[in-house]
Amino acid sequence: MRSLLAGCLCGLAVLLLGPSARGQSARTGMFEEDADIGAPRRAGAARFNARDSSYTVTGGGVNMWFGRDEFHFLWRKVSGDAALSAAIRWVGTGGNPHRKACLIIRGSLDPEAPYADAALHGNGLTSLQYREARGGATHEIQSSLNAPARLRITRDGNRIFMSVASAGEPLHPAGGSFALSMADPVYVGIGVCAHDSDALETAVFSHVELIAGVSPAGGERMLESTLETIDIASTDRKAVYVTRDHIEAPNWSRDGSFFLFNSGGRLYRLPAGGGTPLMVETGPAGRCNNDHGLSPDGSLLAISDQSADGVSRIFVLPAAGGTPRRVTAQGPSYWHGWSPDGATLAFCGERGGQFDIYTIPAAGGTETRLTDAPGLDDGPDYSPDGKYIYFNSERTGSMQIWRMHTDGSAQEQITADGYNNWFAHPSPDGKWIVFLTYGPDVKGHPENKEVMLRLVSTGGGEIRVLARLFGGQGTINVPSWDPGSQHVAFVSYRLAAP
16 A cells, blocks of 8 residues: 655646745735634734745634634635645744634635635644535544644645645645535635634744646546544544545444555555554455455454455455455355344345345355345445344335344335435444435446435434545445444545646
């Protein structure tokens, strides 16, 4: 595996403004204007230092979050793609740990406007924050790098992403992105929020560079994969691992210490805090797909592999790696769930041209067919009490979430909306179901689509959107809850300029 260690903004820049740009204002430098946004109690200010081309920005304001912002802002109107980068240093110590010094792309100067920013917090937390609609909730994708030496925010079409760098290294994507539609021109600039209505905080922005009006880069775009986690209460996302390799389907270990994912036909183990993935030894099974998972006690690993003859079958091996033992004689068979007692595997199998849900003893034996409705039934996963198997089925015309007793009886529909819903995974505490959602016009579960992760209580009720992202196949095919039922792991993707 190779981590993504370098990133560049390619294409033709029709506007490049940096330390050497001419016509700089004595107060705002390359930017056109500055003002307080949202009428903070204490007024902010800005100063451009022509000697070193730095900007000193002082801002008040209660917050840049939820549905409304208060901060001091220097901006320039820009149309089309843009990238703004800078090194940021706080002046003084103390202050609210959540104070923010930001690189900002904003739809308007309205304090409730849609926006995105790359925010350096007072405690070093660095995150890509965004509001999708006027007055809507603010979300964030946290970087795994704390207090970077340099930051960049990029608008590439309607996608926004952040890049970071430690001292002495080039900027590289921090991981994760989102689609955000804002009519041109947008307001691009720098800002400071004190996160305290009675305080003023100051930050210095140096080596500021704005590249605007970037034409599409030539050449085929390259896939970027990010293994992320999301907090189901706050919907805060965190980028754990970023790579230009195609990775898929993270499992969270039963003790929460590592992730498993597949890439290039192999399985890899990654520490939960990030780092370097290590390949799991699977012997002759060298064409593993994205259907894999750990036994309830964490000692065994189920995989789906097609090395022998190009037809996927299910194998079991020690979780630390070893020689696989074949479980299913027939194929194709795709593992999806492990019963809470560890005795039974649930899988999707194609038999006679029909895809249905089956179970089989984990030790091997005779498979049992549980569904026989016309159309595809897929993605079976057990409830933690062993009472139900959740699955997705297109028997009603669109793909929806269903559940049944573990013997196949009492099949009932859980979702019934205008979307196509896949891969339902119950939380370990039995309270929630997370699943992947495609738009109404998307057939199957293809890759590289705008999708949603959604959440619903096992008792029913309102379905909540956890995240909107670019993904699909490989995002959340298999169980990926943390042991505490508070976070879900998934993979998002971006088609990056070469």
